[in-house]
Amino acid sequence: MSDDRRRLVGHEDGTHPDWEPVIGLEMHVELDTQTKMFCGCAVTRGDDPNLHTCPVCLAHPGALPVVNRRAVEYAARIALALNCTVRPRSVFHRKNYFYPDLPKAYQISQYDEPLATAGWFDYWVDGERLRCRINRVHMEEDAAKLIHAGGETGRIAGSDYSMVDFNRSGTPLIEIVTEPDIPSPEAAREFLQQLRATVMELGVSECTMEEGQVRWDANMSVRPAGSDALGTRTELKNMNSFRYLQQALDAEIPRQIALLEAGETIEQETLHFDPDTGITTPLRSKEEAHDYRYFPDPDLVPLEIDPAWVEELRATQPELPAARVERFMRQYGLSRADASVLAPTGALAGFYEEVVAAGAAAKAAANWTMGEYLAHLNAAGLEVGHGHVTAERLARLVMLVEDGTVSTSAAKEVFARMIEERAEPGEVVERHGLGQISDSAELEAIVAEVVAASPSQVEQYRGGKQQVLGFFVGRVMKATGGRANPQLVNELLRRTLDA
Amino acid sequence: MTTLDPLRLTARDAKRLLVDGEISAAELTKVFLDQIAAVEDKVKAFILVTADNAAKYSTKVDREMQAMRGPLAGLPIAVKDNLVTEGVTTTCASRMLHNYQPVYTATAVRQVWDGHVVMLGKTNLDEFAMGSSTEYSAYQVTANPWDLDTVPGGSSGGSAAAVAAGEALWALGSDTGGSVRQPASLCGVVGMKPTYGAVSRYGLVAFASSLDQIGPLTRSVYDCALLLQHITGRDPRDATSVELPEPVVLPSAERLDGLRIGVPSEYLDVGLEDGVRARFDETLARIEELGGRCVEVSLPHTEYALPAFYVIAPAEASANLARFDGVRYGYRCSDPVDLTDLYERTRSEGFGPEVKRRIMIGTYALSAGYYDAYYGRAQRVRSLVCRDFDHAFSQVDLIASPTSPTVAFTAGSRTSDPLAMYMSDVCTIPANLAGLPAISIPCGLSGGLPVGFQLIGPAFSENRVLAAAHALEGAIGFDTAPPFRGSRSSSGERDRGSADTTPRPEDTHP
Known part of the structure; x- marks a missing residue:
């Protein structure tokens, strides 16, 4: 799209108040079953090519498919969650x-x-709850993996030869299809991220994005704001990055609006998004559609599912992220923002709940878990639960702060040393003398020193400049290595200065 | 060693001789290998004769008699070449699979191998089982041992001819629209299609998955039951397979007292040859003599069965045969310039004309905009055909008809007229559409050529069908030995080059 056109539409902030986008999504999820959808070969990732194959997934003559019951269970769990x-x-x-x-x-x-129809999924965008209707959840099998050698594009056209790895052939695949209910590219990204978290929570797929275990198609159109009609849509296929999806949609919306405002029509076609140029280009149009x-399939009898079995699954569904966010807000008095960080993934939520269960106050536990603990995991590149601080130790640290044994500022050092020394917070405090000084005799001496050393500030304070008190507090803290009980310091300073 | 007549020997008698020590498995096998050596250049029943393996394996059966016993042990068998056999080339009589070495064995074949049968070889068929004369084989034209100038029927023509010619004690075939029963009829042997699902299809190269069933071709009804006993059963590898509600019983009935046999007028209205009609009527009279009662029944949708079949079967075939693309195995065109070229030339060069015709019909029938008019409507007809049978079986125990409207026809007489060829199966197709068990037994000759008599039963009534066929067979007393008359011209033959046998270690299977 030319820059001229881009200027034709929308406001400078990139919004288009006369138009509204309509987005529908399809998400494909490879299930983590032990065996493939229709044969007994192992589902694996990263193994040498063509190790996990048999007459069925290689389509040898005479081979027949048999449905993997566990895959049906996993698919049904996804359907129920939606x-x-x-x-x-x-x-x-x-x-x-x-x-x-x-x-x-x-x-x-x-x-x-299909296996399942007519559901919905609630997701949050900027603190607002949106509902997207789910059209269907169905089961299928994944294709093999092609590797095109030679040539420059990495595509089949122009390559010297192609190789096929059938390890993936026949991997159980679930397709989730939404109704066109998603109002913006950002909402599309949020929807997919929250949907992915939900699928992961079910334990049916790790949803790793790099390996394409989860990937999605988007179709989108625009319509005059307030209209109910659906415009002609274009499709973006086989994406596995949230960021690119949002970027692609961000590029596609103004393109469609520009065309419509110029009196042209939208071609129903499949588009390719180039993240380097930020431009969508046609891949194939509908006339060429297969x-x-x-x-x-006459080799498979219809899949009969006993409603009682579905109820058994429903009764054994894990707590899902959206429900857990609500529960954390209710049970622990957390803000939605905090709950939305702690609750969505089972591992972190579990860790947090252990910290609270070990005696830490809910709010303080939340701050420590989201702050120091996550920072530690990030820095060390560790998974939740595999950090060098257990939930029990973190809880004890939180409690030491609460009961005044350790000051907030010293506590950060205690935390760092707990990791370094793989030690209990109490040990660390004792070993390094990091306990809070609440002994007024000891502090009085320090306060007297600090006051004596800064006559001009004393004069300012006494001249009515109350803020200077902060200066003295800082000095005392510095002198005590941050260990002074701040309340006591304040009290002592006032007493000395006001005298 | 007793002198054995390979043209008349039944599996039942052969087993008795083996058990009594009158003959060894090796000697029995040699009887059939000798017969193959004597007549195969005229009959051309086999695509591949695994003579060395058969000889070795039969010796092994003799040597390890204690470990390798059982009702089938040592009995030589021929296997239709659309049943995959690990390590033994399986061609489906197609250029497409001229070099295909299966990596596994069909369940039904595995079951008889596990019973220590001796496999003699792989028999000819119409390419991918599509045909009614075995003339659509890419390799050779099989002759009918009763008259070498006529066809053996098809598509299991190689198996039927091998049994009729005494080249095998018995054989396995497959039946999608009559492909066991019609060649059995034309070759004067017994052929049965079991209830759909009774025999696993795993390893049967699919033609039309909802219609295909593996079945025995034998010289007697007793042998048919014996072989069927060993190939039926639910197979976890075939989702459409089922366990028979009662096991197959070896038949002994000699009377038909109280049995009601329905004769559908629609089946007599299909241009039956006079001789076929005469033998059929005589057989109905024998039923009455044996205490059965023949009554007229109506299967009003019969005339739509054939057209429905020729939509459903090609539709399924068009997808089933799509896997032959030159990528992983089988024929591949030389020097493809790109992917499309690889697909187009591999399939153009690898498939014969009848297979292409059916792929095109099936592709068309499934196409957007035509699906409802063809495939959808054909499926509705199929339901009506099933309902016809349900209704009829509320009045009678079995249904009788000629198996084929004609006796064996002259080679080449129908190959240029597909519709005439399709009519060969007009009496057999409805049982496939309805998934019912049906047997063909020889009921006499017309002009020196065998006439087949078909009995169809309700689903899972294999024992009823076999018992009635056994009683009738006894009363008919058909002599299974063909005269090998006629002088076969070899003009229609296709040279396959040297048959490639892949020898297997003696101990892996027969």
Whole structure:
């Protein structure tokens, strides 16, 4: 899009008050089942190519698929987390097309009778709760992985030859399809991040993004603000970065608005987003769209799901991030902002709850967990729960601050030394003399010294400049290595200066 | 050693001779290998004869008699070449798989291998089982041992001809629209298609998945039951397979007292040859003599079964055969310039004309905009055909019809007329659409060529079908030995080059 056009539309802040974007998303999740969707081969990542293959996932003549029950369970758990109805009967179809990563030349997928339909997912954007309706959740199998050698693009066209790794062939894949309910690129990013956290919490997929275990398509259109009609949409396919998705949508919206405002029409097409240029370009248009010739796979009987089994799954669902945020706010009196940091992932939430359970006050525990503890993990590159401070030790530190044994500022040093020395906070305090000085005789001497050393500041204070008190507090703190009980210091200073 | 007639020997008798020590497995196997050596250049039933392995394995069965016993042990068998056999080239009679070495073995074959049968070789078929004369094989045209100038039927024509010609004691075939029963009928042997799901399809190279069933071709109904006993059962590798509600029983019935046999008028209205009609009517009379009762029933949607089949089967085939793309195994065109070229030329050069015809019909029938008019409607017809049978079986125990409207036809007479070829299966297709068990037994000759009599039962009534067929077979007393008349011209033959046998270690399987 030319710069001229960009200037034609919108305001300088990049908003387009006359138009509203309409975004729908599809998320693909590879499940972490032990075996593949239709055969007994192991689901692995990062192994040598073609180690985990068999006649079924290589599509040898005569081989037949058999549905992986655990994959159905995982898919149903996702569906339940999205408030979908798990249908008592669903059907696997064949989606026919030729490509070297698809050994049967059809993908077994679900079509007009998917596993689950009609749900919703609530997510938060800037403190506001949005609801996105879920159209469907269905099951399918992943394709193999292609590696194109030679050539410059890394694509099949122009490569010297291509290699196929069938380890991924037949990995269980779930597709989640939303209704076009998402109002902005930022909301799209938030939706996907929160949806991913939910899927991870279910324990059905680690959702690693680098390996493409989770990836998504977006389709988007714009319409006059306030309208109910849907415009012609374009699609962005196979993305696995939240940032690029948002950038791509941020680029696509003004492009569509510009076209419409210039009286042109939107072409229904699939776009490719180039993160380097920030521009979307057509990949294929609808006229070239495949006719997949879906029909029910006669090798598989319809999937019959006992509603009682679904209820069993429902009863054993883990607590999901959104519910836990609410509970943390309710139970621990946390702000939504704090709860939204601590609650979404099970590991961190669990750690926090252990700290509280070990006796720390909820608010202080939250601050320490979000602050020093996370900073420590980041610095050391460690996973939650694998830091060098246990929840019990952090709780004891929080309690030492609370009961005045350690000052807030000294506590940070205690924390650092707890890590360094892998020690209990009490030990650290004792060993390094980091306990708070609350002995008024000791402090009185220091206060007297500080006051005697700064006659001009004493004069200022006595001349009515009360703020100078802070200067004296700082001096005392410095002299005590931050260990002086601040309340007591204040009291003693006033007594000395006001005398 | 007793002198054995390979043209008349049944598995039941052969087993008795083995058990009594009258003959060894090696000697029995040699009887059939000798017959293959004597007649195979005329019959051309086999794509691959695994003579060395058969000889070795039969010796091993003799040597390890204690460990390797059981009802099937030492009995030589021929296997249709669309059942995959690990280490033994499996071609489906297609250029596409001219060099394909399976890495596993079909469940049904595995089951008989585990019973220590001796595999003689892989038999010819219409390419990917698509045809009714075995003339669509990419390698050779099989002759009917009753008249070498006629076809053996198809697509299991190689298996049927091998049994009829005494080149095998019995054989495995597959039946999608009559591919076991019709060649059995034309070759004067017994052929059965079990209830859909009774035999695992794992390792049967798929033609039309919702219709395919593996079935036995034998010289007697008893043998048919014996072989069926060993290939039925639920297979965890085939989601459509089921356990029969009652195990297959070896039949002994000699009477049909009280049995109601329905004769659908629609099946007699399909242009039956006079001789076929005459043998059929005689057989109905024998049923009455044996205490059965023949009544007319109606299967009103019969005339739509054939067109529905020729939508559903090609539709499924178009997807099933899409995996033959030259990427992983099988035929690949030379020097493809790009991916599209690889696909197009591999498939153009690798498939024969009938396979291409069906892939195109099936692709068309599934295309956007045509799906409902063709595939959707064909499935509705299929439901109606099923309902016809349900209704009929509320009145009768079994349904009888000719297996094929004609006796064996002259080679080349129908290859240029696909519709005439398709009509060969008009009486057999409905049982596939409805998934019902059906058997064909020889019921006499017409013009010196065998006529087949078909009995269809309700789902899972294998024992009823087999018992009735056994009683009838006894009354008919058909002589299974063919005269090998005619002088076969070799003009229609395709040279496959040297058959490549991959020898397997003696101890891995037969």
